[in-house]
Amino acid sequence: MSIVDIKKGYAKKCFNVKEIVQEYLKRIELLDGKINTFVTICSDTAIKEAEEIDKRLSRGEDIGLLGGIPIAVQDNICTKGIKTTCSSKVLEDFVPPYDATVIEKTKAAGAIIIGKTNMDEFGMGSSTETSAFKITKNPWDICKVPGGSSGGSAAALAAGFAPLTIGSDTGGSIRQSASFCGAVGLKPTYGMVSRYGLIAFASSLEQIGPITRSVQDSAYAYSVMQGYDRNDSMSIIDKKNISNDNSFKSRYSLYQEAMLKGVKGLRIGLPKECFQVNLNSEIRESIENSIRILEVMGAKVDEVSLPILDSSLFAYYIISSAEASSNLARYDGIRYGYRTECFENIDELIVNSRTESFGKEVKRRIILGTYVISSGNYDAYYKKAIKLRQKIKHVFHNTFETYDLLLMPTSPVLPFGIGEKIDDPLEMYLSDIYTAVVNIAGVPAISIPSGISKAGLPIGLQLISKQAMEHNLFQSAYALERELDFKSNVVNLEQL
Amino acid sequence: MTIDKDEIKFIAKLAKLKFDDEDVQMLAVELEKVLSHFDNIDKEDFLDIEDVLDISRIESKMRGDEVVYYQDKKEMFRNTKQIKDGYIMIPKVLD
Numbered sequence: 004m005s006i007v008d009i010k011k012g013y014a015k016k017c018f019n020v021k022e023i024v025q026e027y028l029k030r031i032e033l034l035d036g037k038i039n040t041f042v043t044i045c046s047d048t049a050i051k052e053a054e055e056i057d058k059r060l061s062r063g064e065d066i067g068l069l070g071g072i073p074i075a076v077q078d079n080i081c082t083k084g085i086k087t088t089c090s091s092k093v094l095e096d097f098v099p100p101y102d103a104t105v106i107e108k109t110k111a112a113g114a115i116i117i118g119k120t121n122m123d124e125f126g127m128g129s130s131t132e133t134s135a136f137k138i139t140k141n142p143w144d145i146c147k148v149p150g151g152s153s154g155g156s157a158a159a160l161a162a163g164f165a166p167l168t169i170g171s172d173t174g175g176s177i178r179q180s181a182s183f184c185g186a187v188g189l190k191p192t193y194g195m196v197s198r199y200g201l202i203a204f205a206s207s208l209e210q211i212g213p214i215t216r217s218v219q220d221s222a223y224a225y226s227v228m229q230g231y232d233r234n235d236s237m238s239i240i241d242k243k244n245i246s247n248d249n250s251f252k253s254r255y256s257l258y259q260e261a262m263l264k265g266v267k268g269l270r271i272g273l274p275k276e277c278f279q280v281n282l283n284s285e286i287r288e289s290i291e292n293s294i295r296i297l298e299v300m301g302a303k304v305d306e307v308s309l310p311i312l313d314s315s316l317f318a319y320y321i322i323s324s325a326e327a328s329s330n331l332a333r334y335d336g337i338r339y340g341y342r343t344e345c346f347e348n349i350d351e352l353i354v355n356s357r358t359e360s361f362g363k364e365v366k367r368r369i370i371l372g373t374y375v376i377s378s379g380n381y382d383a384y385y386k387k388a389i390k391l392r393q394k395i396k397h398v399f400h401n402t403f404e405t406y407d408l409l410l411m412p413t414s415p416v417l418p419f420g421i422g423e424k425i426d427d428p429l430e431m432y433l434s435d436i437y438t439a440v441v442n443i444a445g446v447p448a449i450s451i452p453s454g455i456s457k458a459g460l461p462i463g464l465q466l467i468s469k470q471a472m473e474h475n476l477f478q479s480a481y482a483l484e485r486e487l488d489f490k491s492n493v494v495n496l497e498q499l
Numbered sequence: 500m501t502i503d504k505d506e507i508k509f510i511a512k513l514a515k516l517k518f519d520d521e522d523v524q525m526l527a528v529e530l531e532k533v534l535s536h537f538d539n540i541d542k543e544d545f546l547d548i549e550d551v552l553d554i555s556r557i558e559s560k561m562r563g564d565e566v567v568y569y570q571d572k573k574e575m576f577r578n579t580k581q582i583k584d585g586y587i588m589i590p591k592v593l594d
Contacts, residue, residue, distance in 0.1 A: 096578070097578050098577060098578060100571065100574040100575050100577060100578075231560055233560075233562045238560070239560075240560055314537070314540050316537070317537035317540045320533065320537075321537075328514060332514075332515075335515070336580075337587060337589055338576075338578075338579055338587060339578035339579060340578070342580045342581075346590060347590070348590050348591070349589060349590050349591070349592050350515075352589065352590055353515050354515050354516065354517050355517070357514075357515050357516055358516050358517045358518075361516070366516055366518075367526065367529060367530075369514050369516065370507065370510055370511065370514060370516070370526055370530065371530055371533065373510050373513050373514045374502075374506075374510050374530060377510060377513065384534070387540060391540065428529055428532075428533060429529075429532050429533050429536055432533065
């Protein structure tokens with residue numbers, strides 16, 4: 004069921020909150036062993052919270068915008084009193100003393116945290132294989148990866164373990180995972196959702212976003228999650244598109260109005276660099292079908308050339324690794340996190356704690372990041388990447404003078420096999436070729452299911468808009484979703 | 500371009516990480532492969548880049564420089580492994 008359907012059900016008294024939560028927990032207990040989406044399941048607290056909300060419902064009280072909606076939260080978002088591990092040995096026993104702002108907001112709106120989901124360690128990966136604890140499997144085919152780093156959240160959504168899951172997106176983590184799992188994944192404009200409480204990987208690139216079953220649910224959840232936060236120094240206010248009160252009502256009504264408009268007259272650009280000869284033929288066919296649908300509905304679709312896209316991955320990996328090496332310097336075994344038992348002095352305490360607890364990919368990125376900002380290498384790599392980022396922002400800014408949206412596949416490949424790319428870092432990094440540029444530019448993007456391959460694997464389509472123009476994303480994605488009628492049914496795990 | 504093992508060892512020292520020789524060798528090869536893939540970046544022309552992109556429709560909001568105290572100190576330190584009388588215990592730093 005979608006968020007909207009559950010809310011209607013509560014209002015009509017078709018079921019109560021405890022029944023819904025118990026159903027989801029039962030399904031998780033029965034089936035999660037097959038796909039390993041959760042690191043922590045919060046059965047007891049979820050049931051207690053459900054009972055409290057039922058009491059308030061019976062008294063006729065307002066239970067909130069997400070009242071009684073079970074949510075699964077990626078395990079790099081701080082949840083007070085609930086273990087938050089980033090799927091790393093470093094934080095295996097870390098219990099945050101505070102809630103992330105996005106968690107405060109969703110809890111205040113009445114959401115019930117059903118569990119914390121698995122991810123690539125510290126968000127570094129595109130397959131959820133670098134987790135220190137377990138490998139999450141794609142519910143559509145358990146021999147395939149669910150994407151990453153938000154693979155746990157995307158797979159949990161696809162498997163019907165929650166109607167709303169929350170992930171983070173630094174170079175495509177939400178969108179690529181959503182694409183691989185047949186879900187809708189939104190990466191907001193940088194600054195629109197507070198990063199306070201998001202355990203840092205690359206501070207200038209990452210954003211928290213919703214993974215949902217439908218575009219309408221995505222718009223709804225996003226309206227709850229977004230907003231100015233004084234605890235995030237890069238938090239922004241969009242005064243042009245949203246009225247001064249910046250309330251949920253003003254945000255969601257903007258998106259609802261947009262979703263009712265259709266796509267007639269919308270100008271959509273297709274970067275030709277994303278449709279080259281070597282693009283997977285099934286992905287090409289699915290995306291071209293969606294393009295035809297948009298044209299029939301009245302959108303103006305043109306090919307556009309953005310050659311800078313080829314270089315964008317360089318900017319992403321240099322900047323994100325450099326920021327990661329800085330952000331992960333805090334893990335020294337002193338104040339929190341893994342502490343080695345083998346040390347004779349302070350240096351050994353720090354070095355051994357870090358060496359023993361970080362995984363291979365995290366260490367690789369820390370070394371890459373430290374390398375590109377070290378003396379003698381800074382100009383050749385980091386400084387160049389920063390200039391390239393500025394150039395990419397200009398190119399996008401100029402492109403959006405002519406176009407309302409850009410459209411491309413979310414991923415150049417179909418969900419790949421578990422173990423297929425894990426030993427080839429460069430091959431893994433190239434998975435982000437269509438998504439990472441969005442984080443570099445700081446603009447929003449959404450991935451929606453576009454079709455299914457012959458082998459039964461989901462194919463995702465990505466729409467990108469100008470900063471703070473998420474309503475354009477919802478407008479086009481909603482129209483396309485209705486025409487495609489993608490049966491993103493809950494995957495039948497019982498048959499696996 | 501080549502990255503030699505001594506450079507990796509130096510970088511590892513900066514990053515407070517320790518690797519055995521086999522891992523150092525592998526890292527050198529992997530980093531070289533990743534960075535070489537992006538060698539074509541030099542074809543980009545950066546001379547025409549303005550310093551600041553005009554994003555005047557999006558506004559950062561300033562806040563006052565006010566101190567906010569976190570009241571629950573016990574909660575804040577619940578994840579510290581060794582604590583005594585409110586201090587974190589670590590090996591001697593200065594002789």
